[in-house]
Amino acid sequence: MDTLNSAADGPELAEPYLREVLGMAGLAVEYVRAEANTLFLRGADGGEIPIADFAGGYGSVLLGHNHPEINRLAGELLDAGTPVHAQFSRHPYANRLAAELNRIVHRELGVDEPYFAIFANTGAEAVEAAVKHAEMDRGMRIAALREELERGTDAARAAVAAGTATVPGRVRGRFGLTAGQSDAAALDELTDRIARDNTAQTERPPLFLSLEGGFHGKLGTSVQLTHNEAYRVPFRSLAAQARFVPRDRPEALKEIHAEERGVLLGLTVTDGQVDVVERAFPVFCAFLVEPVQGEGGIQVLTAEFAAEIQRFCAEIDCPVVIDEIQSGMGRTGTLLASSQVGLRGDYYTLAKTLGGGIAKASVMLVRRDRYRREFEIVHSSTFAKDSFSCTIALKVLELLEADGGAAYRRAEERGEALRTMLESVRADHPALVKEVRGKGLMQGLEFHDQSGSPAASVRGLAESGLFGYFLAGHLLRAYRVRTFPTASAVNTLRFEPSLRVSDEEIARLEAGLRDVCRLLEEGAGEVLSGSAPTP
CATH class of the missing domain: 3.40.640.10 (Type I PLP-dependent aspartate aminotransferase-like (Major domain))
Structure with a gap:
């Protein structure tokens, strides 16, 4: 499998501390393209590696990355010279x-x-x-x-x-x-x-x-x-x-x-x-x-x-x-x-x-x-x-409302599929997974605090304040799944994919979460942190 490329092109002058934290967790990678529910990152050999995106721009891409109808409209607006700066006029x-x-x-x-x-x-x-x-x-x-x-x-x-x-x-x-x-x-x-x-x-x-x-x-x-x-x-x-x-x-x-x-x-x-x-x-x-x-x-x-x-x-x-x-x-x-x-x-x-x-x-x-x-x-x-953003937003509403609100129903159906999977992981690992919460395509899975783990490597992850980020790093490295913890509750992983999320991607996430639970049970914190290879 291709390895992920996290090397910097030059001095890290933009948010250097954040880059350091992401690097520690194994999340400092470069994404070069996006479509539907997939982000593509640059591998060590320069090729593209597809990543199932369960972060979804913190909820910004419900309709998917680079939706073709939205992109087409954006191109038409720019080609037509639509005004972006026309303040103090009719809109x-x-x-x-x-x-x-x-x-x-x-x-x-x-x-x-x-x-x-x-x-x-x-x-x-x-x-x-x-x-x-x-x-x-x-x-x-x-x-x-x-x-x-x-x-x-x-x-x-x-x-x-x-x-x-x-x-x-x-x-x-x-x-x-x-x-x-x-x-x-x-x-x-x-x-x-x-x-x-x-x-x-x-x-x-x-x-x-x-x-x-x-x-x-x-x-x-x-x-x-x-x-x-x-x-x-x-x-x-x-x-x-x-x-x-x-x-x-x-x-x-x-x-x-x-x-x-x-x-x-x-x-x-x-x-x-x-x-x-x-x-x-x-x-x-x-x-x-x-x-x-x-x-x-x-x-x-x-x-x-x-x-x-x-x-x-x-x-x-x-x-x-x-x-x-x-x-x-x-x-x-x-x-x-x-x-x-x-x-x-x-x-x-x-x-x-x-x-x-x-x-x-x-x-x-x-x-x-x-x-x-x-x-x-x-x-x-x-x-x-401005004309550009308002017209794009109108297209978004049109897509949500199309076919009698099919997009809303899709969000409910895909959300239920995601939640069913998360609940099955919780049911099989109750000592590790505390709760599943959410609605539709906004779901969270909370782990129990691991600061009392008998394994020193797992305790170290919990005490770092970056527990969820290390889990997310493992999911990215080993399963090509992108997610993050919630910033104010780092024991909770969030899942906000697009409407385009597939059963295969949900199954891949499930495999990754079950592996995370296995590694926590085995006390293999060094694998989750990326300091040891995945067995």
């Missing part, structure tokens, strides 16, 4: 894409309220757009609330000045106002106290809610909403802060709200007496949710937890941002994985497969009742909403 192709996304979303959600589209280039940018919009909306709601309270204060001042209202003893006592002063003086002291309290409240930075294990990107704001501390903590001082909700404790929502809730105070006049009223202050800017967590270990949101999130956010008027960047675009059998658990978002973020595997495209959808048109002026992107 009919973007309107058509937004309309088609709305049509499918309405069908899946059973609603007809429109969602407005803000386009971007990557998933993290779409998340940033969603949280920026949510903060603009929160700020405008706070401003409206303060205006309402100021009107109440003005009315109370006028009533006291006219002698038609007094500041009663219960209010004076509650706020510890100076004894014996007139109603006018008491009201001045009271309004000053309320103003200070309200200012302290409104100066609080916004809080976000996110699930433990969640991943929403690595940009300045989105990284703060990502649970993995290795990504988040170095940049903690830069941007927004989040409270992370345990996946198995929906009751934690009420606990967090009780700890963080705030109120603004105002005045009202009732039956000739000035009284103090409380209005809930919108501390929480948004709740970000992945229906299926990708980087967090392929964790699936339950319908029960989804219902709790929906109820909780409705009660406190906190918008729900549904991150469908990995789980959406048909990968789980529907455009929106969240529609399968009855969760409806105020915002959706879509990317990856939206670009058909070749265009860098993402979109943030925001429900009409939440939409602030001022956002279009303060947020923009040089490369977003």
Whole structure:
């Protein structure tokens, strides 16, 4: 069998540490071509070696690498000189894409309220757009609330000045106002106290809610909403802060709200007496949710937890941002994985497969009742909403919807075949394989922690922090199968192949996983790490 070529062509100046880590795990190879569910890498003799791709561009190539219809359209667009840079002009192709996304979303959600589209280039940018919009909306709601309270204060001042209202003893006592002063003086002291309290409240930075294990990107704001501390903590001082909700404790929502809730105070006049009223202050800017967590270990949101999130956010008027960047675009059998658990978002973020595997495209959808048109002026992107990426995305939707949604059904069928295989491996190796999780063509297989293995070589793999990467390296070297662990749960291997994944490729993956289990049982960690040849 041809050997894999991992030699560098020159000094490694681009991400040298990452290259070192990949090299340690046996994943630093050069891919030279791609089609369908196959990547071709360069062998030591310069020839091509086909690799079954179960990584799938982290979910970007559901339709397969270099889909012929998408590539043909891309060539036609480029040959025709389609405009990429035509900012501040009409974009009919973007309107058509937004309309088609709305049509499918309405069908899946059973609603007809429109969602407005803000386009971007990557998933993290779409998340940033969603949280920026949510903060603009929160700020405008706070401003409206303060205006309402100021009107109440003005009315109370006028009533006291006219002698038609007094500041009663219960209010004076509650706020510890100076004894014996007139109603006018008491009201001045009271309004000053309320103003200070309200200012302290409104100066609080916004809080976000996110699930433990969640991943929403690595940009300045989105990284703060990502649970993995290795990504988040170095940049903690830069941007927004989040409270992370345990996946198995929906009751934690009420606990967090009780700890963080705030109120603004105002005045009202009732039956000739000035009284103090409380209005809930919108501390929480948004709740970000992945229906299926990708980087967090392929964790699936339950319908029960989804219902709790929906109820909780409705009660406190906190918008729900549904991150469908990995789980959406048909990968789980529907455009929106969240529609399968009855969760409806105020915002959706879509990317990856939206670009058909070749265009860098993402979109943030925001429900009409939440939409602030001022956002279009303060947020923009040089490369977003162009003719090329929007037209490619329209073709992707056309392919997904063709033949009555055959692609969605294919994702379910291929996903079930993959899951059946993974479950059979788990059933035969329960001491090694902890759990199989996922939906459709987004599956994960979690290994038990091997840090207590009697074999020193296996313990070394577990303690390296790269356990899953070493397993992936063995699958690549010995079985010509490409996959990776989930970054925030390295004991879980992820499988996100394209619709073109074949029974033969699934069988090859099965053979590789069974071999991994055999080597772990035998304590052959040196084989898994590549430091000893495969027996």
